[in-house]
Amino acid sequence: MAENGNGGEFSFGNGDARNGLTKIATNKKDGNGAVCHDDSATPVKAQTIDELHSLQKKRSAPTTPIKSSAAASPGGFANAVSEEERQKQQLQSISASLASLTRETGPKVVRGDPATARKAETPKVAHVTHTHPHFTPTIAVSDSALKFTHFLYNLSPAELYEQAIKDEKGSFITSSGALATLSGAKTGRSPRDKRVVKDDTTEAELWWGKGSPNIEMDEHTFLTNRERAVDYLNSLDKVFVNDQYLNWDPENRIKVRIVSARAYHSLFMHNMCIRPTPEELENFGTPDFTIYNAGQFPCNRYTHYMTSSTSVDLNLARREMVILGTQYAGEMKKGLFSVMHYLMPKRGILSLHSGCNMGKGGDVALFFGLSGTGKTTLSTDHNRYLIGDDEHCWSDNGVSNIEGGCYAKCIDLSREKEPDIWNAIKFGTVLENVVFEEHTREVDYTDKSVTENTRAAYPIEYIPNAKIPCVGPHPKNVILLACDAFGVLPPVSKLNLAQTMYHFISGYTALVAGTEDGIKEPKATFSACFGAAFIMLHPTKYAAMLAEKMKKHGATGWLVNTGWSGGSYGSGSRIKLPYTRKIIDAIHSGSLLNAEYKKTEVFGLEIPTEVEGVPSEILDPINTWADKKAYKETLLKLADLFKNNFETFTNYKIGKDNKLTEEMVAAGPIF
Numbered sequence: 056m057a058e059n060g061n062g063g064e065f066s067f068g069n070g071d072a073r074n075g076l077t078k079i080a081t082n083k084k085d086g087n088g089a090v091c092h093d094d095s096a097t098p099v100k101a102q103t104i105d106e107l108h109s110l111q112k113k114r115s116a117p118t119t120p121i122k123s124s125a126a127a128s129p130g131g132f133a134n135a136v137s138e139e140e141r142q143k144q145q146l147q148s149i150s151a152s153l154a155s156l157t158r159e160t161g162p163k164v165v166r167g168d169p170a171t172a173r174k175a176e177t178p179k180v181a182h183v184t185h186t187h188p189h190f191t192p193t194i195a196v197s198d199s200a201l202k203f204t205h206f207l208y209n210l211s212p213a214e215l216y217e218q219a220i221k222d223e224k225g226s227f228i229t230s231s232g233a234l235a236t237l238s239g240a241k242t243g244r245s246p247r248d249k250r251v252v253k254d255d256t257t258e259a260e261l262w263w264g265k266g267s268p269n270i271e272m273d274e275h276t277f278l279t280n281r282e283r284a285v286d287y288l289n290s291l292d293k294v295f296v297n298d299q300y301l302n303w304d305p306e307n308r309i310k311v312r313i314v315s316a317r318a319y320h321s322l323f324m325h326n327m328c329i330r331p332t333p334e335e336l337e338n339f340g341t342p343d344f345t346i347y348n349a350g351q352f353p354c355n356r357y358t359h360y361m362t363s364s365t366s367v368d369l370n371l372a373r374r375e376m377v378i379l380g381t382q383y384a385g386e387m388k389k390g391l392f393s394v395m396h397y398l399m400p401k402r403g404i405l406s407l408h409s410g411c412n413m414g415k416g417g418d419v420a421l422f423f424g425l426s427g428t429g430k431t432t433l434s435t436d437h438n439r440y441l442i443g444d445d446e447h448c449w450s451d452n453g454v455s456n457i458e459g460g461c462y463a464k465c466i467d468l469s470r471e472k473e474p475d476i477w478n479a480i481k482f483g484t485v486l487e488n489v490v491f492e493e494h495t496r497e498v499d500y501t502d503k504s505v506t507e508n509t510r511a512a513y514p515i516e517y518i519p520n521a522k523i524p525c526v527g528p529h530p531k532n533v534i535l536l537a538c539d540a541f542g543v544l545p546p547v548s549k550l551n552l553a554q555t556m557y558h559f560i561s562g563y564t565a566l567v568a569g570t571e572d573g574i575k576e577p578k579a580t581f582s583a584c585f586g587a588a589f590i591m592l593h594p595t596k597y598a599a600m601l602a603e604k605m606k607k608h609g610a611t612g613w614l615v616n617t618g619w620s621g622g623s624y625g626s627g628s629r630i631k632l633p634y635t636r637k638i639i640d641a642i643h644s645g646s647l648l649n650a651e652y653k654k655t656e657v658f659g660l661e662i663p664t665e666v667e668g669v670p671s672e673i674l675d676p677i678n679t680w681a682d683k684k685a686y687k688e689t690l691l692k693l694a695d696l697f698k699n700n701f702e703t704f705t706n707y708k709i710g711k712d713n714k715l716t717e718e719m720v721a722a723g724p725i726f
């Protein structure tokens with residue numbers, strides 16, 4: 056024990072402090088300047104603590120000048136409205152979103168946080184009465200009509216952090232400044248719980264039946280779930296409302312509103328959708344599409360069509376989506392993606408489940424692939440401009456990102472291999488379901504305790520070479536990514552158009568654990584258009600559009616295996632990311648287009664004999680397998696899976712005649 060000469064006790068150095076505090080010398084106001092300099096500031100102009108606090112926050116002025124009358128504006132803004140009128144319209148719009156369809160009156164909606172509402176002020180209240188043709192309200196008054204629901208409108212990331220940390224268990228700030236959150240019991244999407252309203256229009260237009268992601272529900276059941284979600288949201292003290300955009304193509308921009316119960320969901324969508332400027336927000340008006348996210352609340356299993364307590368319901372006629380019983384935030388972004396897969400093809404625009412980037416010379420590449428195949432990882436490339444990581448449109452003007460952010464898998468994330476994603480995990484980023492050290496809040500990206508499907512959602516501008524606005528010219532390369540757990544597909548093959556279509560419609564991968572509920576091990580999957588969970592029309596509709604666009608703009612198709620080499624999952628190992636990056640580099644540079652090729656057995660794929668920076672022996676998978684017989688058997692097994700899967704598509708014709716269909720069937724494995 057250290058001795059300090061005072062019997063082991065601590066003291067203030069001189070004895071007289073033992074019985075009291077040391078004296079602090081204050082300078083007398085009327086003194087003769089005993090201090091050498093004066094660093095005192097003028098005292099705060101506040102009489103009370105509340106006044107002091109009110110000094111801390113300033114309100115920024117409206118970004119566009121308020122025009123009280125059309126005459127007052129020399130520019131002739133005939134429909135300019137006053138700030139007060141705008142606020143009123145906005146309140147009414149949100150009130151209409153939250154109104155019950157059955158009761159004559161719903162709760163009063165009020166802007167702002169109930170916890171900080173100034174009591175003296177009478178809140179501006181909107182109280183919408185709503186009557187729906189299907190229902191005649193029997194009770195005119197209900198307790199819910201007497202209640203206030205506060206809404207927090209397009210809060211900033213800082214405000215959302217505070218809300219999450221205050222109210223949502225499992226919200227923490229990590230050492231790099233990200234907001235760590237928990238998505239609850241569900242840590243992946245629930246495709247079996249997705250329902251789409253079947254009415255006369257959608258019955259005729261959408262893809263139904265075997266292989267389709269669209270499981271039907273009727274309008275009445277949708278309204279039952281909608282009412283359940285709205286009632287739940289209105290039962291809360293406060294809800295979050297986000298008004299944002301989808302699609303960077305200004306001609307095809309969609310206005311979306313997301314009503315949710317959690318700050319986590321609001322921040323996620325803030326990051327993932329396109330963020331309006333303050334000016335755009337002031338003139339937002341009525342949304343084109345609304346999501347009601349009541350994910351903490353289950354659906355009622357006595358409701359028709361419900362097979363679990365989770366339900367994700369899409370009603371295209373009402374332009375609404377309802378989420379019950381899952382808090383996985385990915386449902387919202389992918390739900391809106393489904394909507395785009397319906398709306399865009401109607402306008403002759405192809406919606407794509409792909410990443411997209413552009414070289415310094417303007418060459419654009421698309422990266423198709425199912426979850427976990429590398430769209431986000433490979434489109435985020437330090438040498439190229441990032442247009443987007445997951446959802447795009449290809450129109451006559453070129454490509455555009457649908458989203459305003461990226462959603463990266465973080466399992467085993469490393470600073471060395473993926474520096475841009477690593478650095479994007481900072482203040483503002485939502486980190487889902489990761490594990491961190493209790494004291495330092497240092498994230499352990501290898502930890503799968505909560506789930507394999509750990510995720511980071513960040514605004515696209517967090518990637519240093521993001522291309523803003525996120526649009527580009529027509530693609531030059533179309534890269535199909537497959538994570539082949541069987542380890543028999545070559546690391547890279549050049550495809551002709553028929554092969555590109557064959558593999559696009561097949562949409563093969565080994566689904567990597569976790570993103571879809573209930574999958575724990577990689578397993579071979581076929582998902583049409585590399586995203587069957589999100590398409591709304593028959594796969595051949597999208598395939599025909601892709602073929603037409605690729606032909607017209609002279610794009611080359613490639614199949615890249617980002618999965619196993621040297622054996623199947625369990626005995627081989629995943630192709631090293633640096634090798635895949637070298638292969639992608641050679642595609643971008645054009646050097647692979649002119650390489651020497653040979654054709655593989657069974658799948659008939661053209662494979663290069665050399666790629667710069669990649670050991671040549673791995674380019675033909677047979678070389679990497681010690682057991683050649685096992686290789687051949689596995690190859691035939693996979694070919695058989697492809698063949699069985701494709702049978703349902705052989706009867707559909709692509710485009711005007713049967714030519715491409717015939718070529719396409721012939722482009723599959725032959726054995």
Ligand SMILES: Nc1ncnc2c1ncn2[C@@H]1O[C@H](COP(=O)(O)OP(=O)(O)O)[C@@H](O)[C@H]1O
Nearest residue numbers: 426427428429430431432464617630631632635
């Ligand atoms: N050879 C490889 N190519 C691409 N990704 C790889 C490779 N090897 C490992 N990975 C990992 O696989 C995951 C791919 O996920 P991600 O890019 O988010 O897929 P997607 O965006 O298609 O869902 C990342 O965690 C990445 O680090």
Ligand SMILES: C=C(OP(=O)(O)O)C(=O)O
Nearest residue numbers: 244385425426427462570
């Ligand atoms: C968010 C998802 O997309 P991805 O894994 O393709 O990034 C998902 O499929 O749930």
Ligand SMILES: [Ca+2]
Nearest residue numbers: 408425426445
């Ligand atoms: Ca995806």
Ligand SMILES: [Mn+2]
Nearest residue numbers: 430431445462
């Ligand atoms: Mn992704």
